[in-house]
Amino acid sequence: MSIASSDGVSIYYERHGAGPAIVLVHGSGGHHAAWWQQVAALRSRHTVITVDLRGFGKSDSSMPEFDGQDFPGDILAVLDQEDITGALLVGQSIGAVAALRAGLSRPDRVSGVALAHSLGGIADPVLADLVAADRAEAVKLPVLDRLLSKAFQRNEPAKTFLFQQMGTFNVAKMADLRNLSTGGPTIEEVVASGLDITFLGGENDAVLSAATVRKAHELVKGSRLVLVPGAPHSMYWERPDLFNAAVTSIREAIA
Template identity: 75%
Template sequence: MPLATAPDGANIYYERHGEGPAILFVHGSGGHHAAWWQQVAALRDRFTVVTVDLRGFGRSDSSMPEFDGQDFPGDLIAVLESEDLRDVLLVGQSIGAVAALKAGLKRPDRVRGVALGHSLGGLSHPELTALVDADRAEAVKLPVLDRLLSKRFQEEEPAKTFLFQQMGTFNVAKMADLRNLAVDGPTIDDIVASGIALTFLAGEADAVLSVATVRRAHELVKGSHLSVVPGAPHSMYWESPDLYNEAVASIRGSL
């Protein structure tokens, strides 16, 4: 069982599959390494695909009484160092994208690019903060599952919907532990100065973060890239894996 050791001694579980340019996936609040089953199967023939459990999630260390989101970027860096990975694309899903961006900014010697999936990565910017807050105010009016998956998918794919709901039951850390990641978020200048290739990966039908908000972030972060997947919901990686995998492969190929 591969384990990396975080700076504070926490054991971080990860898996490595395939060969080729490296992609490391970072799960969101309800996921863990196994959430990427559709990505691993599709991409491992072309890429080195790394999946990880942040502390408190999946098979990583869950013994600590409290989980601080500020530690999550260090968990990712520990995996990069354990496997001596360089020129990596970090792909974060939702709140996990915040950890990915912070890890990338801390170790640009190992990270070539960061793809923010359905997230602005905790960017510190007053206009963007206001837009995200407005989107969230609309999203909370919906049941949690409806924010993440489309109604059509829930009706047509009841088994996959049930499995999606079960993913989070393996985790000790909760959404509140991840929220702390947004504290001391990077500025646009921080990102531009780092030289890291930043891509905003958005779903056209995302009920949590609107495409308009993501487009505005892309406009503000000079040199960034934007990939919008038609008709895709917030949990695009799960509901629309073929489109998602194609988008990720394209981002990796452009680096």
């Protein structure tokens, strides 16, 4: 339980376990505690770091407005303070955008980035059209139905309630983060970086379709693709067994 300074902004993070580093970067409704099912499973073999981006969880939330462009620096401040090298950054949803930019800017700290249920803000017209089409379908659903399956909501009411409560600890909201992907990296820049890139998705993701993820993998030459059958957008929460197994295999595959 520590604090790093990101250009004067206090960033809360936690470090657990020992071994090759995995850094978990939450999405718009999460924070460090959202990863409880990952930390417990992964810390016996890995150094697991959870980060609260500014405006989330226990990090500084006092600023009058939030700029998603600052998030990569929050991640890097933690890596620098802990002197982490060779890290795998695992970004969930919007957290993947910050994770990818952090990795591209500091390859001395980061070996790979897993883009979980996200394309990481990669700037490409073909992918942009596909993402927009997916979003147009997703907004037809209630927010919770975009994130968790109906079966999980019905069978796991306590975990569904806890999932909803997670976001109440955050000050920053999606409406504050509209410029998050502005000026995103091109496919060419991502490929040229030499970063180990994995697209980690779910076949039943209602926010980002499996077809869109497959296309991104096809365009980003040399990337990995892990599409989990039956998994929804919030696989880390609903099917932690599958998510944790995928993250472990990705970590082991990175040199």
